[in-house]
Amino acid sequence: MASTREGVHCEQLERSFDSAGVRQQVLKGLRFDAEPGQLTMLIGPSGCGKTTLISIIAGLLGADAGHLRVLGQELLSLDAQQLLDFRLRRIGFVFQQYNLIWGLSAAENVAVPLVAAGVQWPQALERARAMLGQLGLGEQTHKLPRQLSSGQQQRVAIARALVHDPDLLLCDEPTAALDARSGHQVMELLRSIAVRPGRVVIVVSHDQRVFSFADRIAEMDDGLVVRVEDRAVAPSAYPMESSR
Ligand SMILES: Nc1ncnc2c1ncn2[C@@H]1O[C@H](COP(=O)(O)OP(=O)(O)O)[C@@H](O)[C@H]1O
Numbered sequence: 528m529a530s531t532r533e534g535v536h537c538e539q540l541e542r543s544f545d546s547a548g549v550r551q552q553v554l555k556g557l558r559f560d561a562e563p564g565q566l567t568m569l570i571g572p573s574g575c576g577k578t579t580l581i582s583i584i585a586g587l588l589g590a591d592a593g594h595l596r597v598l599g600q601e602l603l604s605l606d607a608q609q610l611l612d613f614r615l616r617r618i619g620f621v622f623q624q625y626n627l628i629w630g631l632s633a634a635e636n637v638a639v640p641l642v643a644a645g646v647q648w649p650q651a652l653e654r655a656r657a658m659l660g661q662l663g664l665g666e667q668t669h670k671l672p673r674q675l676s677s678g679q680q681q682r683v684a685i686a687r688a689l690v691h692d693p694d695l696l697l698c699d700e701p702t703a704a705l706d707a708r709s710g711h712q713v714m715e716l717l718r719s720i721a722v723r724p725g726r727v728v729i730v731v732s733h734d735q736r737v738f739s740f741a742d743r744i745a746e747m748d749d750g751l752v753v754r755v756e757d758r759a760v761a762p763s764a765y766p767m768e769s770s771r
């Protein structure tokens with residue numbers, strides 16, 4: 528039975544893709560849980576289905592079979608409009624390649640989801656600037672993405688995912704393109720977000736440098752979660768990586 532707690536709970540989740548006439552089952556009856564107030568890290572080899580899983584949890588992709596309860600909602604039973612409303616109000620997603628809009632400033636990029644949710648541009652921009660300020664980018668709000676470092680671009684993408692104060696934040700490989708110091712800063716930021724009561728944070732990573740930031744590590748292999756490790760995290764105990 529699906530839990531009624533307001534985390535993320537998947538059971539028997541299946542998803543296949545057809546490509547060039549060949550059907551490939553990518554999620555094979557998977558079980559996965561993530562709890563509020565924790566940072567859950569999803570790890571596993573390239574191609575094992577991590578992005579597929581978090582895209583389904585985010586409502587960006589459908590599942591073929593199974594149960595999926597997200598923040599108390601049976602996600603797979605929503606119609607397209609209900610799903611869009613749910614996503615715009617409650618879910619933030621940080622894409623692996625950031626997906627920033629190159630012709631818009633940092634503040635305009637962050638304002639986009641608010642405008643999509645019906646907020647007027649001036650108010651949206653004001654909230655976007657405040658969010659960027661909280662993430663240490665108060666001086667960069669007018670800059671275009673190409674005028675920012677990759678660590679700063681990643682923080683803009685995180686600001687855009689957080690600006691509507693979502694209850695669930697999903698991040699796909701947030702440190703993959705970053706050096707050790709920027710990666711460490713981004714993970715500290717994600718942890719500080721995760722420990723807020725009620726918020727669920729799921730981070731996909733295969734960057735061993737950042738495993739120490741997880742409360743729970745779920746390891747995937749070939750379409751299944753094969754191992755779950757619950758860890759005691761002492762924030763002061765993080766080793767600072769030396770940056771090159
Ligand atoms: N839209 C798609 N169409 C066809 N195959 C896909 C699609 N998305 C993912 N796949 C395949 O599903 C498998 C898992 O992909 P993915 O979830 O991106 O893995 P990971 O994020 O763990 O690297 C891969 O073999 C990939 O080629």
Ligand SMILES: [Mg+2]
Nearest residue numbers: 577578579699
């Ligand atoms: Mg992936």
